[in-house]
Amino acid sequence: MSEKQEKDIVEGDAQNIDIQEVDGFRFHRGSALSIFGSDRREDMMALLLALLIALGVYLLVP
Amino acid sequence: MVYTHRHPATLIMGAIFLLIGLATGSGLLDGLIQYLHAQKYVGEMVWLGYIFGVAGIVVGAWHLWGTHEEGDLDYYLSTVAGALFILLVALLIRWYVAPWVAVISKAMGPVMGDKPIHKVLGLNYVVLGILAGILITNTIGVPQWARNGVRLSRLGLKTGVILLGTLYSFAELAQLGKLSVVLIGVFVLGSVGLVLLFGRLRGLPNTMTGVLSAGMGVCGVSATVAAAPVVKARPVDIAYTIGTILIWGVGCMFLFPIIGHVLDMGHVQFGAWAGTGILNSAQVAGAALAYQPDGIETLKVAEIFNITRVLFLPIIVLWLALWFVKREEGAEKVNIGQVVIQKFPLFVLGFILMFALSSTGVFAPPQHYKGKYFDNNIPESKLLKPEEAAVLKSEIDAVRAKKPEYVGALERLVENRKIMSREDDAMIRGLNNAKVMSKQANKLLKKAHKAVRHTAKKIKKFRQWITLLFAFGLTGLGMQITIAAIRQAGGQPLVVGGIVGTLKAVLSLIVIILFVHETI
Numbered sequence: 001m002s003e004k005q006e007k008d009i010v011e012g013d014a015q016n017i018d019i020q021e022v023d024g025f026r027f028h029r030g031s032a033l034s035i036f037g038s039d040r041r042e043d044m045m046a047l048l049l050a051l052l053i054a055l056g057v058y059l060l061v062p
Numbered sequence: 063m064v065y066t067h068r069h070p071a072t073l074i075m076g077a078i079f080l081l082i083g084l085a086t087g088s089g090l091l092d093g094l095i096q097y098l099h100a101q102k103y104v105g106e107m108v109w110l111g112y113i114f115g116v117a118g119i120v121v122g123a124w125h126l127w128g129t130h131e132e133g134d135l136d137y138y139l140s141t142v143a144g145a146l147f148i149l150l151v152a153l154l155i156r157w158y159v160a161p162w163v164a165v166i167s168k169a170m171g172p173v174m175g176d177k178p179i180h181k182v183l184g185l186n187y188v189v190l191g192i193l194a195g196i197l198i199t200n201t202i203g204v205p206q207w208a209r210n211g212v213r214l215s216r217l218g219l220k221t222g223v224i225l226l227g228t229l230y231s232f233a234e235l236a237q238l239g240k241l242s243v244v245l246i247g248v249f250v251l252g253s254v255g256l257v258l259l260f261g262r263l264r265g266l267p268n269t270m271t272g273v274l275s276a277g278m279g280v281c282g283v284s285a286t287v288a289a290a291p292v293v294k295a296r297p298v299d300i301a302y303t304i305g306t307i308l309i310w311g312v313g314c315m316f317l318f319p320i321i322g323h324v325l326d327m328g329h330v331q332f333g334a335w336a337g338t339g340i341l342n343s344a345q346v347a348g349a350a351l352a353y354q355p356d357g358i359e360t361l362k363v364a365e366i367f368n369i370t371r372v373l374f375l376p377i378i379v380l381w382l383a384l385w386f387v388k389r390e391e392g393a394e395k396v397n398i399g400q401v402v403i404q405k406f407p408l409f410v411l412g413f414i415l416m417f418a419l420s421s422t423g424v425f426a427p428p429q430h431y432k433g434k435y436f437d438n439n440i441p442e443s444k445l446l447k448p449e450e451a452a453v454l455k456s457e458i459d460a461v462r463a464k465k466p467e468y469v470g471a472l473e474r475l476v477e478n479r480k481i482m483s484r485e486d487d488a489m490i491r492g493l494n495n496a497k498v499m500s501k502q503a504n505k506l507l508k509k510a511h512k513a514v515r516h517t518a519k520k521i522k523k524f525r526q527w528i529t530l531l532f533a534f535g536l537t538g539l540g541m542q543i544t545i546a547a548i549r550q551a552g553g554q555p556l557v558v559g560g561i562v563g564t565l566k567a568v569l570s571l572i573v574i575i576l577f578v579h580e581t582i
Contacts (some may be wrong), residue, residue: 027210032213043220
């Protein structure tokens, strides 16, 4: 990460007190394994995605 | 905090995808595709190349030249870089590397029955994807611009597990014998319990023990992925479990047929044993075919046992949710209702929902299994011609002399010029594998089988999606596994997996020899 990007991140960040760092990667939402805040939210997104795929397959594949 | 990196990577990856789509569509890659025997991927290369190419170029341009401020738009759009990075690695492996490994492996000749080394070792795009992810993260490292998107891999795996439900149906499961359900139930639940016990005794972390128990108990990769979030498994736990299952399966593929022949087991007995003791579906099929290369009775029984294991997936996930809460929170009494409401993963309910939908016949006739179904209401043009039926008729006596069990199905085929039932279809496939008829007759048997065996296009499309999602998820998962994490995990998971796997194989062998005869 360049110095400028580092500076942008710190200065542009309103929630930097919650920043976590794992293996050099910094984030303030989700966890090291997921961009979502909770497992339930990730499950909901997976369910939504699966339903959208199923609907697409149902409507588009003869 | 701002997540988007002003970096040309997304744009470049978009351009690579687009080039693959264009080059494949225009026939420029025909020579390479032919050499790799990768013709079945041509459709994917073109349409996925265009879709990901356009998406990469549009989002990449935004990453480079847009204005980025902290917020949802920045957070979610920044994941596109990492997602494309995983997809590029996963799809290059699926389209080019895995077929190349297969070409080299086949050139080396068969090592077990007619199986080349890559089939025996299970070196498919999934395993190669995990290995590539591990290699990347431990050599060049996952680039900073891709880090946020790599955290999408678990979403891909969960979506894939939900869609797995579309491959099965109640009608198929209804055909299972009660004994197979009881046998599988005892060994699935018993294996899970044993891993939980040994994991505690050997001091494994709860996350590793939980996910290993699902993998050793149910059916390999899918169960591992489904159970992982419930026990908050780390990527290294999942990779270790998949590795243990595959290594165990390779050993079983060699040993099971030898033991089966030494004990002179019947086809049904061996199929039941392979379907119970070996965890990976492909390896179950490999062992069954190695045991009976000239028929499919063993394979069919092994497949039935394989399907039955899936039934127990939701039960295992619930059990692990309760176990994990108890172990992690040290609770004396666990409120089952509360755990179900708070911890039971919605995506496993999604799997059940898709299974129910698939059983109604929305996607394929309700009796399908993995999209394949029997239907002999076929037009006149698909029937065997009278002269073709005569060829088969002329060889009935030869079949009667060598394999009399197939004569009934063959006679019905000759008389009706089409296969008359699912059972006859299995017999005709077995007869074809037995190679007791002439080449011409065998071709006709294949033709008759193909005429009544149909593949549902919708389920085929679901399989493509599941493959894509698993390739994406597992390659991304590999990118989260460092050598330090593997060292920290040590060799204990392999030891626990080996002990439980051996116990399961030995006990199931004893039970099957005692209670299973020629019918299930």
